[in-house]
Amino acid sequence: MWQPMLPTRVDQVKENTDWIYEIKYDGFRCGLEWTETEIHLWSRNNHNLTKQFPEIISWCQQNQKYIKELLPLFLDGELVILRTAYHSVFSQVQQRSRMKNMKKIKMISEDRPATYIGFDVINYKGKSVKSKPLTERKQLLHNIFRTFPSASNLLAQRVAEIRYFDSLKEIEQVIFLHQSEGMVAKRKQSNYMPGKRTDVWLKVKNYRNIQGVIVGWDAENDYFHTAVFENQQCTALGKVKNGIGTKDQKTLTTFIRQKGSKQGSSKWKIDPSICVEINCLDANNQEIREPNFGKFRFDLDPEECTDKRVRLQLAQIPEKLELTKPEKLLFSNHTKQDLIIYFRHVAPFLLPRLKDKHLTVIRYPDGIIEESFYQKHPSRHEPDFIETDGKYILCNNLESLLWFANHGAIEYHIPFHKKDTDYPDELVFDLDPPSLDEFPLAVLAAKLIRELLTYKGFESFVKTSGKTGLQVHAPLDEPMNFEQTREFMHAIAHVLVTKYPDSFTTERMIKNRGKRLYLDYVQHAPKKTIIAPYSTRATKGATVATPLFWEELNDELDPRIFTIDTIPQRLNEKGCPFLIGGCTNTE
Known part of the structure; x- marks a missing residue:
């Protein structure tokens, strides 16, 4: 029975040359058992996931000839369905793991294939290597993967070796841009300790801070119900239980009993008056993902805890960026905040296309029905993080992209070559x-x-x-x-x-x-120039220049369905055709 080594959760780690840093993917922890006769995928609770992920097994079977002399193997890793090279869509992995219909599993495995990302090796050539230090196990892992034919990028691979970072600052930048789940820091000399939660592996979650109001409490399970205001109406945000101290919990429950009204045997309802901060990974469909109570927010009025505020907080806008007039209407039904949140979500796909290319933006400071102007040269008003080559502006980082959007840049046009060459790419x-x-x-x-x-x-x-x-x-x-x-x-x-x-x-x-x-x-x-992939256009519907899969192309296709409302979810569900095919590289 497989027992994975477990990391200890901490709030932060420090730069240390004795450690390496890996992306913590939002998927299923999984062991890959690979012998000459059998290949199995085992969950951390030892459930067999082999049938749910046939594309992984098929890939192993097709490539077994390259590593026959290294078998049997047992790898530790993560089953993921990738949005980018550093971001996995957990809901899709979870949905697949629960499927039973083999015909449907086969169809989905072809349309939206999973990837097994190996980050450790437990058995090598049939022998345990758990007692070897991490650096040696990493070398063995690399020996395995370098024997396989190379693929164009991580998203095109069904079984892949994780990338690790020596620089804490570098991985933090990657995590922030891609909105990854977090990181795992590992001591280089650590042995593999099955089933143990140790302090030589440390995980740091990429939590978002959101605010809501307390509107209820269930005395039976101690969950507090929270809500936000949307169009002046109170709508459910989700439940939170963990993280609140004993003293604060007692104070809060006493207040609810005094000021609230009992609903049935154990539930209580209270008018929105207490604002709280919640740390979480995500929040949608009236559910908060991994919620932890942060603190009371007595500085906020309940009406300030809005759905729009939560969406902006979940987007993780860089601190150095100051948004101005977010409620300004730029399109028929979309505000500047909507535009900024959209660009935040597609930044990992758009920025690689803009990198080191002279940028021409079309700015609409007062919306698409008012006057616009082109900008391709730097002025005296851009902040230091916007790069130039002296004559032309560049957009090489997230802060630049969102700064332009905050200043009414709706369309992003780029040349066919990078700034330091005359040859098209x-x-x-x-x-x-x-x-x-x-x-x-x-x-x-x-x-x-x-x-x-x-x-x-x-x-x-x-x-x-x-x-x-x-x-x-x-x-x-x-x-x-x-x-x-x-x-x-x-x-x-x-x-x-x-x-x-x-x-x-x-x-x-x-x-x-x-x-x-x-x-x-x-x-x-x-x-x-040509319009960049995922750039918005100055249309009433806030349409987007959208990469397609060739099989989507038919006479019934309506390009107007691709808007700033639909693209983020499309990327979660389908992935990016340019990224998967290698036309865009985010690694």
């Missing part, structure tokens, strides 16, 4: 139909371009423009200059226009295009 075909009614022409063009690119050896990705069209991206593995890319893209456009003259055109004059789709390859040139 990708091809991008801009497919521009005359209106949304002709969007199926963009779907047809994208599919045809994909076929031609595949024939020529290019991998391609597709995204909506955020308005009426599509854009096909093809990363360049081999260097090409703009003259070469222009010639190549012109040839592809010529093939499409020749074969479908009534559907496609390269005519630049709008009045001469008629109902045909414009194949824009001319825009792919030095100093020209």
Whole structure:
């Protein structure tokens, strides 16, 4: 029976060269038992999860030939379904673990595959290595994984080796950007101690601090019920029990008994008057994830504990960023705060696309119905954390992205090359139909371009423009200059226009295009720009330039469904096509 070594939870750790630091993934702690004849996944409570995660087993079977001489093995790790390389979606792992229908499991394992991230080795070549120090076990773990064929990125792997950090500051930055669950600090010389909770492994959770009001108490289980105000109405936030001291609990329950009203045999209800701070990992659907009582907030009025305030606190906005006029309406039904929270959630996907590229933003200080202006040069008003190359602004960090959003930047346009080179890093075909009614022409063009690119050896990705069209991206593995890319893209456009003259055109004059789709390859040139993936657009519905999976592309697709409201949940449920495919790298 497997007994995993357990970390002790602490509030913080200090930088120490005798320790290493790992991301704490929000998944299922899991042992991987791998012999020549059998492969099993065991939960920390020794439940067999093998049938629920067939993609892991299949990967092991396909790659067993590379490590046959190292078997039997037993690895310690985490079963995850990744949003980014450093963020796992726990609800999806949990949902999968409870599935029984094998047909459904197979379908989901193909659509949204899991990854087993190994962080320790317990048995190696059939022998226990628990008594060896962590540094030696890490080397053995690396010996295992370096024998496998390399994958483009962590999200493309079904079984992978965890990355560890020597720098505490570096991992803290990664955790904050990706909103990871936390970290585990491990002493380099520590042995593996099965079943023990030790002080040589320390975990630090990435808790958020939110505020709510006490509205009830259940005397039977000692849970306090909290709420927030939404549109001047009190709505449930969730329950909290742990973390409150004996003295504070007694004071609070006495107050509720005196001022509240009893509901049934053990439940009490009280009017919202007591504000509290709660530490948690998340809060949604009237449930708080891992809630711990923080402190009373006598400085707050109950009406200040709002749903909007909670959403902003959960987003973890950097402290150095001061938000101004968050309630200002920028779109028809979305405020500046909505925009900032959206960019906070998609930052791990957007920032790698903006990195070291001259940025052009379109700013709408008073909303999309008022005047706008372009900005690509630095002024005297930007803070120090916004980088420049002297002439052009860059957006290389989270603070910069949110600062621009706070100053009304809605659209983010980038060139096809980085600031220190004249060579493009990708091809991008801009497919521009005359209106949304002709969007199926963009779907047809994208599919045809994909076929031609595949024939020529290019991998391609597709995204909506955020308005009426599509854009096909093809990363360049081999260097090409703009003259070469222009010639190549012109040839592809010529093939499409020749074969479908009534559907496609390269005519630049709008009045001469008629109902045909414009194949824009001319825009792919030095100093020209394209809308960045996950950038918002200045539309009433707050639409987003959204990466798609190719199988999503059909004539019924409506690009208007991709908005700042729907994209964060889409990324949790489906993942990012550009990230999974290697078109964007967040590692």
